[in-house]
Amino acid sequence: MRDRVSHRSTLFRESVIREMTRLCQRHGGVNLAQGFPDFPAPEVLKEAAARAIHADVNQYAITWGAKSLRDALAAKTAHFTGLVHDPETEMTVCCGSTECMISTLMAVVNPGEEVIVFEPFYENYGPDAILCGATPRFVRLREPDWTFDPAELEAAFSNRTKAIVINTPNNPTGKVFTREELEQVASLCRRWDVVAVTDEIYEHILYDGARHVALATLEGMKERTVTISGVSKTYGVTGWRIGYCIAPPALTSAIRKVHDFLTVGAPAPLQEAAAVALSLPDDYYQRLARDYQARRDALVPALEASGFRTFTPRGAYYVMTDITSFGYADDVSFARYLVEEGGVAAVPGSSFYADPNDGRQRLRFHFARRRETLEAAAERLGRLKARSPAR
Ligand SMILES: Cc1ncc(COP(=O)(O)O)c(C=O)c1O
Numbered sequence: 163m164r165d166r167v168s169h170r171s172t173l174f175r176e177s178v179i180r181e182m183t184r185l186c187q188r189h190g191g192v193n194l195a196q197g198f199p200d201f202p203a204p205e206v207l208k209e210a211a212a213r214a215i216h217a218d219v220n221q222y223a224i225t226w227g228a229k230s231l232r233d234a235l236a237a238k239t240a241h242f243t244g245l246v247h248d249p250e251t252e253m254t255v256c257c258g259s260t261e262c263m264i265s266t267l268m269a270v271v272n273p274g275e276e277v278i279v280f281e282p283f284y285e286n287y288g289p290d291a292i293l294c295g296a297t298p299r300f301v302r303l304r305e306p307d308w309t310f311d312p313a314e315l316e317a318a319f320s321n322r323t324k325a326i327v328i329n330t331p332n333n334p335t336g337k338v339f340t341r342e343e344l345e346q347v348a349s350l351c352r353r354w355d356v357v358a359v360t361d362e363i364y365e366h367i368l369y370d371g372a373r374h375v376a377l378a379t380l381e382g383m384k385e386r387t388v389t390i391s392g393v394s395k396t397y398g399v400t401g402w403r404i405g406y407c408i409a410p411p412a413l414t415s416a417i418r419k420v421h422d423f424l425t426v427g428a429p430a431p432l433q434e435a436a437a438v439a440l441s442l443p444d445d446y447y448q449r450l451a452r453d454y455q456a457r458r459d460a461l462v463p464a465l466e467a468s469g470f471r472t473f474t475p476r477g478a479y480y481v482m483t484d485i486t487s488f489g490y491a492d493d494v495s496f497a498r499y500l501v502e503e504g505g506v507a508a509v510p511g512s513s514f515y516a517d518p519n520d521g522r523q524r525l526r527f528h529f530a531r532r533r534e535t536l537e538a539a540a541e542r543l544g545r546l547k548a549r550s551p552a553r
Contacts, residue, residue, distance in 0.1 A: 336475020
């Protein structure tokens with residue numbers, strides 16, 4: 163009998179992150195697995211969304227995004243980076259930055275061409291590469307501060323390289339790429355004529371004075387960079403599914419075509435509300451970073467006290483941990499134990515590595531949670547060590 167399903171669809175598995183959320187719901191656990199807030203979205207955004215629905219902005223928006231949102235994105239980008247982009251030819255609004263990434267890779271990469279990805283990586287990039295037929299080439303971010311070896315990066319580039327995916331601030335490590343590191347990436351992109359695809363969805367979530375450097379601001383990069391971001395993390399509305407990519411006109415028109423036939427467009431009334439979000443004053447972003455830093459500073463010591471070794475993040479809202487002291491053979495069985503017996507869900511580290519063995523003693527927690535939720539998690543984690551049987 164013929165296979166009912168495509169070969170392609172068998173090359174990757176269901177998302178481990180989303181699976182952990184379902185498992186957590188089944189066990190009534192505290193979900194520190196899938197990264198989304200459990201606190202309310204800003205009132206002003208909810209009002210703007212309701213207003214748009216009542217004003218009957220309920221039909222398809224322009225395929226590549228409502229003008230109000232693209233204009234707001236152009237103004238915000240100029241404000242934060244100094245880069246001037248044309249909202250008519252250089253911006254595409256998609257269903258989340260998730261769709262931005264797959265639309266971009268489909269628009270840029272031919273089957274068989276290589277895409278460089280820093281590892282550990284946000285798990286979507288693996289299937290994204292497979293879906294567009296690309297061959298991923300991994301470059302390792304090394305503990306404890308997740309730096310890469312410039313020689314390893316250089317060796318990953320060749321005539322086969324079509325694109326490189328960067329994610330800063332980074333999920334899962336919390337690394338914020340420095341200007342110097344990004345200069346190394348940029349110089350190789352220029353030398354090999356490679357497109358840089360940069361996922362900057364955590365651009366405003368930074369700690370301890372870390373600064374976000376937008377890759378497109380580096381010399382010669384604006385014309386070869388696709389910058390991806392969205393409202394999910396910055397404004398705490400992951401369910402709205404609004405993301406955007408900024409790219410030079412030729413890349414943008416290819417991305418818009420793929421996007422059009424994948425989804426037609428992102429939710430119209432929520433695009434209007436997203437335009438309001440992008441126009442919020444600077445102090446919104448300062449408060450956002452401050453609040454997340456307080457959450458980080460609540461969770462990290464609790465993890466340390468419970469037996470995890472932590473890699474303190476400088477950005478984004480995740481913390482990678484080392485679970486060696488618990489004596490489990492692998493991260494997946496420990497994650498199961500943690501949610502079933504400990505009542506806390508986290509993500510097995512192996513889901514961020516091409517070779518699962520590389521993440522066998524790692525677990526990722528997120529802290530986009532109310533103080534009470536983090537306290538409940540800390541209390542449950544505190545009971546762990548005594549109960550965890552050494553295996
Ligand atoms: C690095 C990174 N990119 C993209 C996404 C998904 O973003 P969106 O909700 O805009 O699709 C996430 C979500 O966790 C993420 O961590």
